Amino acid sequence: MKIASWNVNSLRVRVEHVSDWLETNKPDLLCLQELKMVDADFPEDVFKQLGYHSAYTGQKTYNGVAILSNKPLTNVVTDLPNFEDPMRRYIAGDYPLDSGETLRIVNVYVPNGQALDSDKFVYKRAWFAKLQNAMQDTLSQNPNTVLVGDFNITPSDLDVHDPKKWAGSIHCSDIERLMLQKLMASGLYDTYRNFNKDGEQFSWWDYRGAGYRANEGLRIDLVLSSSAMLDRATASSIDESPRKLERPSDHTPAIAEFDC
């Protein structure tokens, strides 16, 4: 099966890109972030015509996450457990595997944080701490777990186009990388890095300046697999092709494939 994560930076603007990508790549699960729309505007019918069920939680202007699936999800949760938050950044559900087992899929849009001395960074840390707690529970209850999303953290300098320029900055700071390592220490593995030990590929490029043209990117969109799912992983990649389209999202899909 194929699982992908894509921050679309407005689903209203990108709905054709997403539809085309679904038709070409036929993922079993496509997790979206930054819908930037209320639930009433979600283009459920567009995806239904392509054979996809939709689970989503949106809001006006900002944030918003969705899971498109070729089989309906059950036990959908749209709030990060034990965290009061109007920002729509978390959605999870159970996906039925062919074997009869269940996969718990969790899709997150981690707060950006803006700068290490910002109030928004306080929020990022608090949000992430709750995610870590939630994932410990999720993993203890579901051996087959995959956590995907826009983490707004580069796991290491390999994931940064210019580590010197970004050193200590938001998305690349030691404190954020320790947060991510602590989360992963509960039993989650960077699936892309498992298959690409020293590959330097990015999933986001700034719209500004040379941006994509100069490959000035970061790898911040991740597919994290539980141990049981990593054992069944067969490939992981980043598909740059949507970033080359006209009026693209600044992110492009991160993908993992599993033998189940």
Next chain:
DNA sequence: ATGCCCGAGAACCTCGGA
């Protein structure tokens, strides 16, 4: 250079993104 570009929403500018 707290800049560059983009999207949303409300007005032709501000906020947030990363």
